Amino acid sequence: xxxxxxxxxxxxxxxxxxxxxxxxxxxxxxxxxxxxxxxxxxxxxxxxxxxxxxxxxxxxxxxxxxxxxxxxxxxxxxxxxxxxxxxxxxxxxxxxxxxxxxxxxxxxxxxxxxxxxxxxxxxxxxxxxxxxxxxxxxxxxxxxxxxxxxxxxxxxxxxxxxxxxxxxxxxxxxxxxxxxxxxxxxxxxxxxxxxxxxxxxxxxxxxxxxxxxxxxxxxxxxxxxxxxxxxxxxxxxxxxxxxxxxxxxxxxxxxxxxxxxxxxxxxxxxxxxxxxxxxxxxxxxxxxxxxxxxxxxxxxxxxxxxxxxxxxxxxxxxxxxxxxxxxxxxxxxxxxxxxxxxxxxxxxxxxxxxxxxxxxxxxxxxxxxxxxxxxxxxxxxxxxxxxxxxxxxxxxxxxxxxxxxxxxxxxxxxxxxxxxxxxxxxxxxxxxxxxxxxxxxxxxxxxxxxxxxx
Numbered sequence: 001x002x003x004x005x006x007x008x009x010x011x012x013x014x015x016x017x018x019x020x021x022x023x024x025x026x027x028x029x030x031x032x033x034x035x036x037x038x039x040x041x042x043x044x045x046x047x048x049x050x051x052x053x054x055x056x057x058x059x060x061x062x063x064x065x066x067x068x069x070x071x072x073x074x075x076x077x078x079x080x081x082x083x084x085x086x087x088x089x090x091x092x093x094x095x096x097x098x099x100x101x102x103x104x105x106x107x108x109x110x111x112x113x114x115x116x117x118x119x120x121x122x123x124x125x126x127x128x129x130x131x132x133x134x135x136x137x138x139x140x141x142x143x144x145x146x147x148x149x150x151x152x153x154x155x156x157x158x159x160x161x162x163x164x165x166x167x168x169x170x171x172x173x174x175x176x177x178x179x180x181x182x183x184x185x186x187x188x189x190x191x192x193x194x195x196x197x198x199x200x201x202x203x204x205x206x207x208x209x210x211x212x213x214x215x216x217x218x219x220x221x222x223x224x225x226x227x228x229x230x231x232x233x234x235x236x237x238x239x240x241x242x243x244x245x246x247x248x249x250x251x252x253x254x255x256x257x258x259x260x261x262x263x264x265x266x267x268x269x270x271x272x273x274x275x276x277x278x279x280x281x282x283x284x285x286x287x288x289x290x291x292x293x294x295x296x297x298x299x300x301x302x303x304x305x306x307x308x309x310x311x312x313x314x315x316x317x318x319x320x321x322x323x324x325x326x327x328x329x330x331x332x333x334x335x336x337x338x339x340x341x342x343x344x345x346x347x348x349x350x351x352x353x354x355x356x357x358x359x360x361x362x363x364x365x366x367x368x369x370x371x372x373x374x375x376x377x378x379x380x381x382x383x384x385x386x387x388x389x390x391x392x393x394x395x396x397x398x399x400x401x402x403x404x405x406x407x408x409x410x411x412x413x414x415x416x417x418x419x420x421x422x423x424x425x426x427x428x429x430x431x432x433x434x435x436x437x438x439x440x441x442x443x444x445x446x447x448x449x450x451x452x453x454x
Contacts, residue, residue: 004029005048005056013058015042015067018097022085022443024060033058036151037079039089040097041067069093074127075163082151084164084441095120095437098445102413102435110417112424116432121294126440131270132287133165134254135173135200137180137187144180144187146173146200154190164441166204168211168236175231176200176215183224193250196221201245201254203279204238205270206289212241212268214281216254220246229263241265243281255282272296275323277348282340284317288438295409295436295446296324299382302407302432302450305329309379312371312403314364314394319345319357321382321409326357333376334359335367365393372401382407389415392422399426406451411438416447429454 005011005028015024015038024038026046035046037060044065046058073079073087086094098120106112123129135146138156147159161170179185180197188195201214213232215222222228222244232239242263247256259266259281267278270285272292279285286292299321303311305328313322316334318341326332326349334357336342342361349357360367364385381403383390389412398406406428410416420430431450438446 002029003051003053003056004031005033005051007048007051009048010045010061011048011058013038013044013046015040018085018443020443023057026058031056035060039067039070040093041069077157077159080150081148081157081159083148083162085151085443087441091122091126091440094440095122098437099435101443101445102416102433102447105413105417106420106430106433108417109414110421110424112417112420112430115430118432118434120435120437120445121291122437123290123440126437127163128165128167129288129290129440130165131204131206131289132285133162133169133202135159135169135202137176137197137199139187139189139195144177146177166202166206168204168209168238169202171235172200172202172211172213172232175235176228179224179228179231183227185223188218190250193218196223198247199254201281203268203281203285205268205279207271208269209238210240210268210270211236211238212243212279212281213239214243214245215262216245216247216256218246219248220244220258220260225262233263239264240268241281245281272320272324275320275348276351277318277320278344278351279318280340280344282338283344284338284341285320286438291436291438292320295438295448296321298434298436298448299407299409300324300328302448303328303380303382303405305380310377312368312378312381314368314381314383314390315385316345316359317341317384319348319359321384322357322359323348323352323354325382326354329380330356332357333371333378335364336361337363363391365391368394369397372397377401378403380405380407382409384409385415387412387415390419395419395422395426398423399428402427402453404453408449408451410447410449411444413445413447416449420449420451423451427454428452 013026017025024035032055044063050057078087145156145158186195188198199216203212244260246258313334322334339361345359428451435447
């Protein structure tokens with residue numbers, strides 16, 4: 001195929017779609033070009049910045065006819081920051097885009113058509129919804145930069161306020177910058193591997209407003225940490241936990257394996273409806289508490305429990321879905337690879353006086369078949385895997401176990417489609433799918449799927 005574009009050329013284009021990174025998709029003579037800053041319906045000019053064998057990359061430089069769904073972003077740095085790809089798109093259009101993403105992936109990858117795929121459930125107020133934030137820290141031209149990575153790079157866009165995070169985070173950034181600049185605390189340098197402060201992580205309970213602040217450092221050293229603790233306590237009365245995490249490795253991974261509680265508790269408390277959860281720094285907890293209730297209620301509705309069922313909850317984390325299910329089931333077995341999360345799950349079961357939930361640490365592909373071989377069978381299996389989806393061993397065990405229903409909670413429509421296709425070829429029909437917008441203004445979409453044994 002002839003490549004119809006060259007690097008640094010200016011081309012007239014029309015954006016026809018968005019890819020999974022939030023880049024506009026345009027076609028020139030059938031050749032695909034991914035355009036930063038383009039939204040479906042935009043017409044204008046783009047500069048070609050890179051050309052590959054099968055596609056090119058470009059950047060929108062002028063818009064002669066804007067998309068009917070284009071809107072002015074509320075965040076002044078949304079064009080640079082890689083956190084929100086869709087702020088320039090109206091929220092109704094975002095929800096429609098996500099519904100179509102689920103439909104298209106299920107059709108293209110899973111060959112799944114003629115099933116009910118509901119419209120994506122959105123938020124009434126799609127801002128300030130995140131209860132967890134991770135801010136990289138780097139040296140800037142005028143002191144310390146704390147914020148988010150610029151789109152497509154590891155350069156930091158310095159941030160004073162993030163409108164999708166809990167508003168308390170703005171104060172945390174201000175305090176950490178003040179502390180580091182005042183006491184000449186060095187920030188981590190990715191190239192040299194030198195410096196002290198690497199990241200700032202926060203967790204905030206929306207129900208109690210309790211806050212945890214984690215300072216991730218290279219090495220144990222954190223000079224004048226008492227001053228930092230005092231600054232935080234004076235400015236944020238809600239803080240319940242200040243923790244130092246040590247990550248000595250030259251890696252992109254944020255957290256290391258060593259934890260030091262500098263002040264307060266090592267956990268904060270949060271709620272999902274009437275269920276109480278202890279949240280540690282390492283725990284996975286859904287980051288959008290408002291939509292989590294929507295998601296979990298839908299999973300519970302699809303499970304349609306009567307009180308007599310045995311349920312497996314695979315990839316159970318700290319037991320949040322498990323405890324939801326346990327209220328309506330006879331017995332729930334939760335499996336999670338992170339041992340600390342299983343410890344938290346057991347504590348959370350005790351905290352909520354739940355006695356019919358049992359938790360196992362290990363991979364789902366090892367523990368699930370083992371329990372099945374020991375004679376434990378489920379009426380319903382709930383799966384909430386990471387983005388890579390389920391290992392085939394897990395799917396195969398489901399098929400052998402033959403539960404009446406499978407409820408699949410997915411954060412990645414493409415791997416969902418792949419796994420649904422496998423289950424469909426082995427006796428399970430997709431009944432319906434409900435997308436949920438857990439991450440407004442980003443390309444991510446969650447979906448709850450009900451499968452029934454044929």
